[in-house]
Amino acid sequence: MEMCYEGALAMPSGFAVMEEEEMMIIEGGGAFTAKTALKWIxxxxxxxxxxxxxxxxxxxxxxxxxLNAAAIATVVSRVVAVGILTGIAACYGAMLYKTYKSLMKKR
Structure with a gap:
């Protein structure tokens, strides 16, 4: 295919003049050395x-x-459980004592 231009070339009406540095920025090319690239890597x-x-x-x-929180929680929960069970046992003991006392008065 043969191309022949008889006159001066005309640029399109919507063209923009760019410098080399601007083209590097637009194309994404970086201007750094291999040493800089190795530093980045x-x-x-x-x-x-x-x-x-x-x-x-x-x-x-x-x-x-x-693990420390679980160990502390285990100790605390055991202390609380012993306290609750002691309270329940004391309530049952008081109830049995009062029942026994009221039954002895009726005799």
Missing amino acids: AATILGGIVYDVLKAAAIKVGCWAA
């Missing part, structure tokens, strides 16, 4: 490692706190 890897370590530490601390 290292920072990304290090960030992932730090995130995983902190997540594992948070899980471990959370488990430790949960």
Whole structure:
């Protein structure tokens, strides 16, 4: 296919003049060195490692706190249960004593 231009080329009416720097920004091209790219890669890897370590530490601390809370709750619940059972036993004892006392008066 042969193209022949006899006159000067004319730009379309809606064109915009851009500099090279503007085209790099629009195209998404970055102007950085390989050293900078390696720094970004290292920072990304290090960030992932730090995130995983902190997540594992948070899980471990959370488990430790949960176990301590459960142990304290177990002790507290046993103390409360003993207190409630003692109160119930005292109520039954008082009821039996009053019943026995009222039955002895009738004799």
